[in-house]
Amino acid sequence: MVTPCPSSPASPTARAGRRDNDQHLRAPVKKSRRPRLRRKQPLQSLRPCQVPGDSGICDLFESPSSGSDGADSPAASVARGCSPQPGPVQPLAPLDLQTFRDYGQSCYAFRRAQESRFHPLESLARQPQVTPESRCKLLSWLIPVHRQFSLSFESLCLTVNILDRFLATTPVAADCFQLLGVTSLLIACKQVEVHPPRVKQLLALCCGAFSQQQLCNLECIVLHKLHFSLGAPTISFFLEHFTHARVEAGQAEVSQALEAQALARGVAELSLANYAFTSYAPSLMAICCLALADSMLQLRHPLDLRLGGHPEAVLQDCLGKLQLLVAINRTSLTHMLPLEICEKCSLAPCSK
Known part of the structure; x- marks a missing residue:
């Protein structure tokens, strides 16, 4: 049996197959690209917003070395000893008699009608671990805290109202009572203050005993238990x-x-x-x-x-x-x- 000889490189069949293979092996044409814009300076670490006080969002986007708490901030001086320092006496705002003439009596009638709804009675009746002495100790600590941050008296009164109303609905462990105090202060300041304290500053007051996640979780629990009704007459x-x-x-x-x-x-x-x-x-x-x-x-x-x-x-x-x-x-x-x-x-x- 005669075996056919392979085609020689010079044969027409070989040249046709080579042209087909060359088409597949041909180098792709390089497309023109736009010039890439490169940063002349490296990315800087994200800084908190200039307006102090939020719900903790700035804390989430802040690098550990950004130094958000300045030396003159309330938390910087408070966190050194984990105890608040006495703040300055708050001046009283001048009287606005014209606004009182227009809305004073109607606002008073509305607040007076809502007073019993927001007034907790015997808030410690369902508390096995929280006593009047421990409540007095916590509030005696929160009052200098509110002065240190230069918060209004309305914020302090609303803090106490939120605290007592939550105690009237939910038993609280003794080791979480301080966290409940700073959480109530944060919720009250969000209602009243233009610049409420930041989560990081409030946690510094507790000497690192609680995490940011714990405070945010407790905040959600308090709001749920109070049905988001926070406009209490004070x-x-x-x-x-x-x-x-x-x-x-x-x-x-x-x-x-x-x-x-x-x-x-x-x-x-x-x-x-x-x-x-x-x-x-x-x-x-x-x-x-x-x-x-x-x-x-x-x-x-x-x-x-x-x-x-x-x-x-x-x-x-x-x-x-x-x-x-x-x-x-x-x-x-x-x-x-x-x-x-x-x-x-x-x-x-x-x-x-």
Whole structure:
């Protein structure tokens, strides 16, 4: 059997097959590309936004070495010793009588009608581990914290309201009670303040005992338990309303009314940490605090206790407890007030 010889390289069949293979082996044509724009400088680490205070979003996008907390920030000084330092006395805002004439009575009627809905009674009745003493200790720590961050008195009152309302619904372990305090403060500041404290700053107050995830989880739990109802009437609101009302009615001068409001705010601040005063409504507390302030300042026309429509027996009971509270905490009260008010009232001279 004769085997056919392979085609020679010079044969026509071989040349045709080579042309077909050359078409498949041909190098691709290089396409023209646009010039790539390269950065002349390397990427910088992401910095937090210039507006301090958010829900923690800036903390998530912040590198550990960015140094967000400056040396002059509240958390920088607080975190060194994990205990708040006494902050400056907050000045009172001037009275806006025109706004009060337009909306004062309607706002008061609305808040007064909502007061019982947001007022927790016996908030520690369902708490096996949280006692009135531990509540007093936590709030005595939160009050200097709110001063250190220069927060408003409304934020502090709302913080206490959120704390007590949550305690009335959910048992809290003793080792999570401090986390509940800073979480309540964060929620209240988001409602009131333009620049609330950042999550990182609040965690620094706890000396690293809690993580950011724990705080955010507890925040969601608190909001769910309170059904996102956070617009509670507070002592701060009623103090401002009664101050405007007495000035508008000509019962006191503006300077006298502002001094009485500052002193009443200090007395109310003392009462927030005392569990015995949680049974009194905020409007009742505001009237009694102003009445006690008028008595201490010896004003000619003191506030009428019947202004809020509360029973006389309840008013006298609350006023008597406030007088005892001030007598016990005279030294602490002097550090909450401006020097000129300390000199005018019957408190001991303050060392400023």
